[in-house]
Amino acid sequence: MPTKPTWTARASNVPEEACPIGPVVDIVFSRWTTPILWSLHEHGRQRFVELERRIGTITPKVLTQRLRQLERDGLIVRTYHPEVPPRVEYEISDLGRSLAPLFAHLATWASTNLDTVERSRHDYDAKSAR
């Protein structure tokens, strides 16, 4: 859980000025969580290696860390099948699924405004150059 301590500290230091969405951002948008949740939501229940391959550039160590975090937060469910070789399946939970509209909202904002951001960056860099 990457930046959580930061938010928590800030919230406790200056409670009245705390950004109300701080804690939830740490839960939902910490690193690798969106591709993992997205993959689980799109392609359903998956094994460890499937997720690993689908995400592409994540290492097993980090994937394990993120999956544990998401499981602890209740956003995914891990099922262990005691077979040989072992089989483990991950699926999105109801709580995780409840994020779908939010993600859709974000995707909509992106498709509408991402090119505006791009243009802004371009203009800013052009001005800085001269």
Add this chain to the structure above:
Amino acid sequence: MPTKPTWTARASNVPEEACPIGPVVDIVFSRWTTPILWSLHEHGRQRFVELERRIGTITPKVLTQRLRQLERDGLIVRTYHPEVPPRVEYEISDLGRSLAPLFAHLATWASTNLDTVERSRHDYDAKSAR
């Protein structure tokens, strides 16, 4: 711009499996951006020190970095008044303001589900302990 290279790299390596909300997450939810945008949205145009005090635990160096990033992305507007002493004002842009519904959505999700996350964590930790 903190984790951007990561997302970009992943997207270019495995385009077909890329999480579509990756890039926008880096823009909107990179560190300190939500409290800055929130403060600017709630309290209107503010000077550097006002923001610094309101956010509470951020250092000037980091605040400058984040403000520059947000300005470059077009989410805020910086106005420099050439006086002595200098006066600089920051305000949220139309593009930044367009994030308000999204933030509201996030706040709603948080108020509905944050205690579920808390309970899940508690249960998980209790199980791990034994």
Add this chain to the structure above:
DNA sequence: CAGTATCCGGCCGGATACTG
């Protein structure tokens, strides 16, 4: 298969001091 163990580099953010 589904991870764990170790090592390691880079980067980010904090602290501190200074400036036009």
Add this chain to the structure above:
DNA sequence: CAGTATCCGGCCGGATACTG
């Protein structure tokens, strides 16, 4: 006031090798 310059520690994530 609104920053910049420097230094520095910690942490996170990647690479690699290994295991029940």
